[in-house]
Amino acid sequence: MTITADLPVSPAQRRSAELERQLAADPGRFRVLTGDRPTGALHLGHYFGTLQNRVRLQDLGVDVFVLVADYQVLTDRDVAERLTEHVEGLLLDYLAVGIDPARATVFNHSAVPALNQLMLPFLSLVSVAELGRNPTVKDEIAHSRQAAVSGLMYTYPVHQAADILFCKGNVVPVGQDQLPHLEITRTVARRFNERYGAVFPEPDALLSAAPLLLGTDATKMSKSRGNAIALGADADETARLIKGATTDAERHITYEPERRPGVAGLVLLAALCLDRDPSELAEEIGNGGASGLKLTVTDAVNTRMAPIRARRAEYARDMGYVRGVLRAGNERANAVAEATLREVREAMGMFR
Template sequence: MAVELGVEKPDPLGVSPAQRRSAELEGLIERDPRRFRVLTGDRPTGPLHLGHYFGTLRNRVRLQGRGLEMFIVIADYQVLTDRDVAENPREHVEGLVLDYLAAGIDPARATIFAHSAVPALNQLLLPFLSLISVAELSRNPTVKDEIAHSRQSAVSGLMFTYPAHQAADVLFCKANLVPVGQDQLPHLELTRTIARRFNERYGTAPASPFPEPDALLSAAPLLLGTDGTKMSKSRGNAIALAADADETARLVRRTVTDGDRHIAYDPANRPAVSSLVLLAALCLDRDPHLVAADIGDRGAAALKATVTEAVNEHLAPIRARRAEYAADRAYLREVLREGNERARAVADSTLDEVRAAMRM
């Protein structure tokens, strides 16, 4: 799948190359799941929320259940790309482990590790940076967006290495499948470019050091936050997985809607109302149009009551598991320690191969 960086041209039916390839990959996963190694992860900047859960966590649990090998990086070093300091990193790292386990990630089948705990992974950054130009880094659309929304008074040089950091995260374990959203495709295309260039420059037939990883696009829903904009930790408009039932009810009550009393699922024209309808539908495993039809003319109050009940019922077992794991912090640290050890062993082996290929 070769795409122009940041540009995906759909076919006459409106299906992009990445979407077609993702459909093919789902078929391959069904037939032979053990051929895939997955890399995915999060930055530890705060608690995961409903957008993360329906956007990524449920898909990770699904892929794990299919038998795919999975590496999950907690990208603590990457927090520094758009922030002057990493605030409460240890607390946030443990919080991510809590959310992963509560959502159903099994540490016996998935390697959960912290970026900063794997030195060999970071040593791949230098040879990778030598394979791409400053222009390729600076025109990456995701980097441009991160710079535009940066919390720093001046953007650090680390920001421009962000795509190469992500390439190292993916390639250190030779992952060949990366679940991403549409906005992350430019990053993954640069990862594929780095892998291809390394193989061309240093690889020896018949084996190449790195696979060119595929993007697996999921039908991740876009959930809006309580203020009607994209749900985000940094915007303070999210409903965290760790929120209890009362806090969830309070947050849903303050969510913006519109002045039309009739509830309909119309994302293009009524995004705020439709996001609430979709959230209820996801929790209830129903079609959002049917959820909206059930509420009808009963207005925003009835919609919010439906959403609150659906979210609290759906998250109840997850919150119960989270509370159990939270009571045993030693276990959380053991999960992370074992994951770090496994990731270090893989990274050390890959770095040895890279050094040998480069005749270092």
């Protein structure tokens, strides 16, 4: 992550920058936990926001655990709809973008009982008031799809703590808005160590440097808003979605995210696909107008995504292999989780 001298730098940003240096120097010291809820298709926002970074860390030599958070689908939903379809879609996307099951562990919540059992002692280490004050929980409650807030919503940060600490993850890639969740994990680790003896690391945040990618309606690209371009979309579907994207009445194309979010969002998408500076790209399109911009974006996206789509289609022809990736990842995750749970029980003096 690049930190500019003319902007205020937070302690979290300074620590993240230092982490990047340490990761490059000695990647074998680190274990990363990251993942997704299987609630729909992954899209370009996920690709540029998180998926590329996972592959980068994997390729550095960091031990990467990728969680398919199937239990957490129920955090803000009454039922988990089309769960098998969504899990398989995640697996296809992971493999297509370059997650290597020989170097990364892909697993799902419901297949690792010992991970979920860690929630019980962890819940004893935080108060209801602390969970209720968590700003991320407040936001999730405000946008919940449930008629009433479930207990799982309040315990969501503690479940995430179990996700991270079961494998003794010491680095977690997050956005700025997810720092409160990670702070709960750090609190749980610290309090457990103080009460029972040193077992867990206090994980650090690796802040994402990825810019916010807008959807076709000029708001944040999201599975639930119907404004996303899925990784699995073909070239024609991608062209159709971009053609219908929100722009504005000004013909000359500029990159002004505050004043022209729709236009700027499209410019940024093309720039990310082309590894170009968005301001320079906008200047190059210039008087081409919205139609010229959309043609540029369509070509850029389809060119960048073509090899990923080809790999995804190839993996989709052998779903037995894809499901086997998850089974193998679950086997490793179970071994790690059971070892950690044994250590926790011993530290707590549990009778066996």
